[in-house]
């Protein structure tokens with residue numbers, strides 16, 4: 694198996710002993726990826742390619758000999774289906790799958806449903822990159838006039854959260870995502886890892902970026918240049934204090950991974966090259 698090395702500031706100089714491993718991955722490709730629309734809290738399912746990606750991840754981890762103990766997902770179907778397919782391919786379907794809104798994708802507010810290439814045409818590619826990738830830029834909130842407002846907030850799943858529906862986000866920066874995710878990481882996921890469990894997080898492009906920023910100590914400036922491909926497990930090794938002991942590794946064919954990253958970056962361009 695080949696490994697891609699993603700150099701992060703905190704990990705670069707580290708020679709500490711690894712005590713824990715955790716997998717973080719963005720779900721397989723979603724149905725709206727082909728339409729190039731901001732999906733976010735809209736509950737789109739996996740595309741046919743997304744299903745294949747999730748199964749391929751499972752085969753990869755099975756061939757590498759991993760035995761998962763628990764998988765954490767968001768409340769969105771594409772994240773949950775990825776977990777199911779991955780566990781099926783690993784023949785580890787019995788492994789518990791735990792869902793939380795705190796792993797949901799970044800709430801893209803009023804931008805939900807809009808086409809990225811059209812946005813780039815109207816506002817410029819650099820502006821779209823800032824909207825997509827900057828750390829503390831908050832987007833205009835979704836309101837009741839938005840075509841997906843009721844579909845999102847009337848959904849029964851959001852009455853099961855540890856905050857009231859009224860207190861759920863209406864738009865988020867990546868910083869906001871980390872702020873709602875970190876209590877769950879610290880309070881629920883870390884204790885499982887400390888118990889010796891091998892955890893996989895099946896999240897989203899930006900909920901995973903927020904977590905990686907925290908774990909890898911990526912700066913506010915550098916996180917702008919971190920883009921995650923769909924359906925690619927990222928292995929993180931941590932010491933006893935949960936600091937990374939080596940650069941995180943995106944597992945799989947490295948050329949294919951680079952092409953997949955470029956494809957996601959290109960979504961914010963007027964003309965797609967891939």
Ligand SMILES: O=C(OP(=O)(O)O)[C@H](O)COP(=O)(O)O
Nearest residue numbers: 723731732733798825897898899
């Ligand atoms: O739903 C989304 O991400 P997801 O496919 O990881 O769930 C977002 O629309 C990702 O958009 P971005 O790559 O422009 O941040």
